[in-house]
Amino acid sequence: MGRVMLLFICSLIFTIVPSGLAHSWSEGSPDWEAFASQYRRLAADEKFDLAERLWNSKYAEMEQYVQTLPDQHKEAWTRLDMYGSTNNLEETRWEEGLLTFLEVTSSDNPYPVITEKLEHFSDRSLSSVPLDDIEKEWNMIRPVVMNFVDKAKVQEADQALQELSIVDSVTGREHFSGKIIELVQVKSQDDWNAFLLTVLFIGGAILVTLLYVGAINYRESSKNRHTMKSSHS
Template identity: 30%
Template sequence: MGRAILICFVVSLSLWIPNNGHHKYIHAEHNTWSSFTEQYRHLYHDEKYELANRMLNNRQKEMEQYISTLSNQHQEMFNKLIDPIISVQSQEQKVEVEKFLSFINAMGSDHPQKYARQELQTLRNQINQIDQIDQDRASFVNNWKALLPTLQLYFDQKELSVVTQSVAVFGNSEMLATQQDVVRRLDKLLEDETPVINYDAFIWTAVIIGCTILITLIYVGARKYVAEKKEKKTHDKLNS
């Protein structure tokens, strides 16, 4: 019985491992929706909103089906990001579109958390190349805003809030010190490789393990009861 429980525990535990963030060290190449996001972005920036909306409608059901397999936090973020670009199609929504496309790109990758870290590293490299030009700063700020909802799924909220404040100051200042402050905070964020635990996955894993152990105990108990009953019947026949 002990071996059976151990095997069930190990198998159930394997269901938990892929969700706890350790996969972030695996390089992610494949992205299911990258071609969609590129085409959608071009259409939207060219103000071809009707075509962009048609593309989104064609893939929306597929996206929703995949997102429904993820945690409640992922599902809430998907709904939060898609609602503004469905309800309003206009020039002012470009930042909202970029937020949604960043999220979809991450979810379409083999390893979303790894993808989010790579995009964060790209931002870190971008700020090093910025001269004190308003357009460059504005572009960086918008890129940070676009990536932030995805980062919120995998990084500590307080740390992200601190970086956001620093980015806002940098966007409104030409001082070199504000740029250096953003760099320092981004470096700190990238250095922190503590995985964010998916508590939904943890709960489901605990339920699976508990049910597996319970079923195993019931099965072993039933087998023991049947064996004892047969043994008693045989014993009674011998004594009769």
């Protein structure tokens, strides 16, 4: 009975933790990183005609991919697609919002991608980049970010940007940049908390198992000693 219980608890430990990984492996998603990289190179070289042709050749596949995603991601795609629906690629920053969406949602671990985007955007908001460009870039990042971070923190960033639009100052930009960084920090804290809970759960399960096995062994040992004493008397 003791061995059966031990095997059951060990099986529970080693199946619960990797279950999320197994789930992600089973759901293969397209890798859009190469496409995004190629598109950005063409746009950076001002080869807008080639970039547009590349975009159009993949757009149907993008739409099919989006249909496989949860509803909140579909809504984000719709907002970004409407925002980028213009014939002037330069005005839309080469569809950067949609590219970010594809990179984030198709990644096995989207949070490092989001962190990199937000940190880069935070640095740009502190530079001499015109406020109008900062607002456009935020509009392209925001729909994607909303599905992965604390929405209340996103609203705080919105408020900081609104205040900055009234008076564009160094202090205002620093405040807005700080709110963007908080989006990353909150997620990092959540990851750490989840890690601690996992460690506590596994550690507790192991401790209970050891105590149970120890109690069984102690009882068996006591029984054997009692039997030996009885046989000698």
